[in-house]
Amino acid sequence: xxxxxxxxxxxxxxxxxxxxxxxxxxxxxxxxxxxxxxxxxxxxxxxxxxxxxxxxxxxxxxxxxxxxxxxxxxxxxxxxxxxxxxxxxxxxxxxxxxxxxxxxxxxxxxxxxxxxxxxxxxxxxxxxxxxxxxxxxxxxxxxxxxxxxxxxxxxxxxxxxxxxxxxxxxxxxxxxxxxxxxxxxxxxxxxxxxxxxxxxxxxxxxxxxxxxxxxxxxxxxxxxxxxxxxxxxxxxxxxxxxxxxxxxxxxxxxxxxxxxxxxxxxxxxxxxxxxxxxxxxxxxxxxxxxxxxxxxxxxxxxxxxxxxxxxxxxxxxxxxxxxxxxxxxxxxxxxxxxxxxxxxxxxxxxx
Numbered sequence: 001x002x003x004x005x006x007x008x009x010x011x012x013x014x015x016x017x018x019x020x021x022x023x024x025x026x027x028x029x030x031x032x033x034x035x036x037x038x039x040x041x042x043x044x045x046x047x048x049x050x051x052x053x054x055x056x057x058x059x060x061x062x063x064x065x066x067x068x069x070x071x072x073x074x075x076x077x078x079x080x081x082x083x084x085x086x087x088x089x090x091x092x093x094x095x096x097x098x099x100x101x102x103x104x105x106x107x108x109x110x111x112x113x114x115x116x117x118x119x120x121x122x123x124x125x126x127x128x129x130x131x132x133x134x135x136x137x138x139x140x141x142x143x144x145x146x147x148x149x150x151x152x153x154x155x156x157x158x159x160x161x162x163x164x165x166x167x168x169x170x171x172x173x174x175x176x177x178x179x180x181x182x183x184x185x186x187x188x189x190x191x192x193x194x195x196x197x198x199x200x201x202x203x204x205x206x207x208x209x210x211x212x213x214x215x216x217x218x219x220x221x222x223x224x225x226x227x228x229x230x231x232x233x234x235x236x237x238x239x240x241x242x243x244x245x246x247x248x249x250x251x252x253x254x255x256x257x258x259x260x261x262x263x264x265x266x267x268x269x270x271x272x273x274x275x276x277x278x279x280x281x282x283x284x285x286x287x288x289x290x291x292x293x294x295x296x297x298x299x300x301x302x303x304x305x306x307x308x309x310x311x312x313x314x315x316x317x318x319x320x321x322x323x324x325x326x327x328x329x330x331x332x333x334x335x336x337x338x339x340x341x342x343x344x345x346x347x348x349x350x351x
Contacts, residue, residue, distance in 0.1 A: 025049070025321045025328065027115055029313040031067060032086025039065040039089050039111045047086075047327070049315065052114040055171065063104035064095040064296065065111045072133040072311040074227035080258040080324060082133065082227065084312050090137065091296035093155060093305035100137075100307055108306075112163065112173055112293035115315070120234035120247065120288040128232045131322035132180070133312045134159035135225035138296070141304025143186060151199045153221055154185035154303030156210070157296055159228065159310040162289035176208035177287045178249060178271075180228055181295065182220075183210025186302045202228065202253055204271050206285070216268040218253045225309065227254050229262070229322065232287050246285035248272045261319035 027049025033042050040062045043053045056065060071084040091111065095104020119128045140152035158181030165174025183205045203215035220226065229252040237245025251269035255262045264270070271285065292313070297306035314322035 024318050025314060025316045025325060026117075026119075027313070027315040028327055030071065030084065030086035030327075031089050031311060033067045035067050035069045035087060037067050038062045039067065039091075049115065050113050051116040054111045054113050056109070056111040061095075061105050061107045061109070063102045064093070064107065064109035065089060065091050065294070066095075066102045066104075068309060072135075072225045072309075074133055074224075074254065074258075076254075076258045077256045078259065082131075082258070082312060082323065083327065084133075085327070086311075088309050088311035089294070090307065090309050091157075091294045092138070092307035093296040093298040093300075094307070099299070099305060106299035106305065108298040109296040110173075110293055112161075112291055115290045115292070118164070118288060118290040119315075120232065120286070122234070123236065125236055126234045127317065128230075128234065129314075129316045129319055129322045130160065130230040130232075131228060131312070131314045132159045132230075132310060133225045133227050134180075134220075134308055134310045135223055136221040136306070136308050138221075138305055138307035140221075143303045145185065145199075149199055151185045151303065153182075153200050153306070155297035155300050155306035156184040156205075157181045157220075157306035157308040158205070159294060159308055160230075160313065161205075161208070161293040161295060162287060163291040163293055164288045165291060173291055173293060176293075177289055178232075179205045179208065179293075179295070180230065180251065181205060181308070182215070183208070183213055184297060184300065184303060185210065186300075202226065202251070202268070204249060204251060204269050206271065214269060214271060216251070216253060218268060225311070229253075229255055231319075234287065237286075246272070247287040248285070249287060258323040259320075 028047040030047050039054045040056045041053050067087050068090050073082050073084040075081040091109035092100040093108050094106050095102040136157050143151045143154050158179045161179030162177050163174045182203050198215045201215050202218050202220045203213045206212040231250045233248045235245050235247050249271045250267040252262050253268045299305040316322045
């Protein structure tokens with residue numbers, strides 16, 4: 001009997017160890033929910049790594065975040081493709097008949113959910129890799145800024161914002177630290193003569209402030225959807241105004257090779273302690289987070305509303321976690337627990 005249990009345990013531990021050695025992905029969301037349903041309250045039918053369902057506004061605004069049919073993917077120059085599953089989600093700032101007609105309102109869509117652990121708060125330097133596939137779908141709403149530049153998609157949108165709440169079990173979002181996408185372009189400082197501030201393109205928004213963002217030259221309102229690859233180098237320290245304690249974020253948009261981590265020099269966006277954003281700030285770069293949020297800005301008479309379709313969110317510790325590494329089945333993560341129980345049984349028999 002002992003020999004049998006020991007053999008089973010060895011097999012489980014071997015399989016579990018081999019599997020977990022590959023499973024460095026921390027969280028995954030493929031939006032495998034019923035088409036047309038609201039995102040709010042959904043627990044993952046596929047994917048893993050979250051400690052809450054999707055949370056957000058109550059009432060009709062819940063219909064501003066709805067599931068759309070089909071899943072986005074991305075194929076690189078070498079034929080490597082992101083493996084996708086489920087469907088995708090639309091986060092719109094106008095769910096009425098004059099907008100995306102989802103049965104919602106003209107209020108902002110801001111669905112969010114919680115991670116079980118906090119990234120960037122360790123006593124040693126760490127790295128977080130993330131990826132998401134997204135495209136901005138709000139209709140053009142031309143607005144001319146103070147420089148005479150026409151902005152077609154001026155309302156805030158984001159496929160991935162990082163928030164931090166230090167209170168365990170809190171049901172509030174906390175503070176926004178950094179996000180992909182754009183801030184609202186008629187906000188103060190958003191139209192300053194900054195060469196990094198290209199309109200209608202993917203950007204990094206610091207602390208949720210449109211005047212504290214840098215932008216790429218890659219337009220964000222087109223199909224196929226763009227694959228956004230992100231690396232955050234979390235520095236040690238609590239004062240982000242000090243260069244040695246400030247975090248750095250890199251963003252690559254549609255990288256050429258999903259099998260090899262791109263060089264820093266090829267990043268489409270870089271936000272470091274030395275970066276001066278449109279607001280003239282080179283401070284406040286501490287990207288701790290334990291929540292993520294999507295965002296489609298509510299209808300604005302000046303710049304319209306923001307709407308974005310989002311899919312395939314991955315968060316990991318290594319490059320391949322968020323590109324080509326296979327998504328583990330949820331049952332795989334139960335192997336560790338099963339192996340532990342088997343090991344306990346063997347130990348009891350040996351006593």
